[in-house]
Amino acid sequence: MTTSTDSEGAPEDILVALADPIRRQILATLVGRGGTTSTSLAAGLPVTRQAVAKHLAVLDRAGLVRAHRTGREVRYEAELRPMKRATRWMDALATQWEHRLRAIKDLTEEAPGP
Template identity: 70%
Template sequence: MQAPEEVLHALADPLRRQILSVLARDGGATSTSLAAALPVTRQAVAKHLAALERAGLVRGHRAGREVRYEADLGPLLRTTRWLDELAAQWEHRLSAIKQLAEDERHP
């Protein structure tokens, strides 16, 4: 299982987010077909795909001479749940601070 920081690091790059979106929308692609639709070289796409693969967001499967990549959104969903839990914790803390401030204002 990928740590949330690995997923967030991989998604910090706008081109990686674009690649992941294309893979999720189209069901998969090769680095060559992705590069044809993006303003970067196939080698640059391959490097971005490697970063996404390390984060567990894509999986590569050999298809003849090429590798076909598909999105795996499981790590993204787990990271989203983690962020939701973190937000809920902060909301609880901020509510407690607000309550303390209001109690002090109206003794």
């Protein structure tokens, strides 16, 4: 269980974590509600508490949730900084592709016709 407030989370870890609709729903619930337990999360989902715990572990590895133990209870909170880093990475990648496609377009338009 990661307790760091700034887990890095590689872009591929974040994309894998967000690929599952249940994990996206868990993250959306945590963003909307704030901190809550896996038992509370499971009450609103079509999966067991054990399945929620496994999904939370994937989100934790990606740095998208933080766990805090309070007595016997573990509360989870959303951590969106890794998602923002992944978004910046995707934006940079999109920009690179736009430049490449523009260069290809320019080359084809400059080529002499048949």
